[in-house]
Amino acid sequence: MIFGKKIKINFENTDNGIKLSIINFPKNISITALDFGKDLAKRTMEGYSPNPEEEIDVISGIIDEKTNGEDIVFIYTHGDLPSAMILVGALCKKLLLEIPTVNPLEIGGIFHGEKNEAYIRVAIQKMIITNDALGSSLEINLPQNTDMNKFKSIFSEIAFSLIPEVQSIQFGLGTAISKKANSNLNIQPKRVEISLAPHIESKIPALALVYDIVFQSITIFSLLNS
Incomplete structure (x- = not known):
């Protein structure tokens, strides 16, 4: 599934999770594992927590906690589409002055x-x-x-x-x-x-x-x- 025109995202199902690609994202934007972790941690409530076996690997596009202008690619093992969308949001909020x-x-x-x-x-x-x-x-x-x-x-x-x-x-x-x-x-x-x-x-x-x-x-x- 591909969405967007200015910045594009592509979700692909894998054998045990999701491959997420973010295309046309600006370079030199700072992003850390903590930024992603803070938002992913919000998926909990009484009686529910995410799969403890989920794992996220950055394949390209982020080096030394900065985007480098290449396609940003994640392999999200044991992840689902809504959770992969959270990764997109963690990055894209860096480009907004006002967060909804x-x-x-x-x-x-x-x-x-x-x-x-x-x-x-x-x-x-x-x-x-x-x-x-x-x-x-x-x-x-x-x-x-x-x-x-x-x-x-x-x-x-x-x-x-x-x-x-x-x-x-x-x-x-x-x-x-x-x-x-x-x-x-x-x-x-x-x-x-x-x-x-x-x-x-x-x-x-x-x-x-x-x-x-x-x-x-x-x-x-x-x-x-x-």
């Missing part, structure tokens, strides 16, 4: 927030005990100068291609805009709302609590290509 924020909205129909924290914890513990998973949703807030028409296309293509649990994506006001007239339509918020089905394998109790970093990575890459 991602926050869970609902977990199993319960609004995410301090008031409902106890209810969500109980619901998640039930999923862990019964080897089940909850549907969820999250919100992404974008920089105000985002070209939404360009952003929508590439973001949607990547999200639907990499994450089969994505059920719907709404931009700006979403379906609420159908109730508006031009005369009372103010500036639309630069935001994205994503609805996620329960994790297909039921290994992750609530995807919105683990994949926030994945969607941030997709967003960052999409902004650079908008």
Whole structure:
């Protein structure tokens, strides 16, 4: 799978993981193993942690913790597509001045927030005990100068291609805009709302609590290509 025009990414399945190539990435950009590790470490929640056997090897494109202008190639043993996308985000965020924020909205129909924290914890513990998973949703807030028409296309293509649990994506006001007239339509918020089905394998109790970093990575890459 190949995505992007300015910077391109190519995901290829291997016998035991993913080969990721990042093409047209600028040279002399500093990047360390800690940068990748910080973002990959965010894929955890109660009842779930990544495969402890996963291993990442840099084949080309990064020397002495700097990009050298060549194609950046990773072999991600025991990795999956969403996790490989996190590597893309860790690199691409080095090129942005403003990083988009991602926050869970609902977990199993319960609004995410301090008031409902106890209810969500109980619901998640039930999923862990019964080897089940909850549907969820999250919100992404974008920089105000985002070209939404360009952003929508590439973001949607990547999200639907990499994450089969994505059920719907709404931009700006979403379906609420159908109730508006031009005369009372103010500036639309630069935001994205994503609805996620329960994790297909039921290994992750609530995807919105683990994949926030994945969607941030997709967003960052999409902004650079908008």
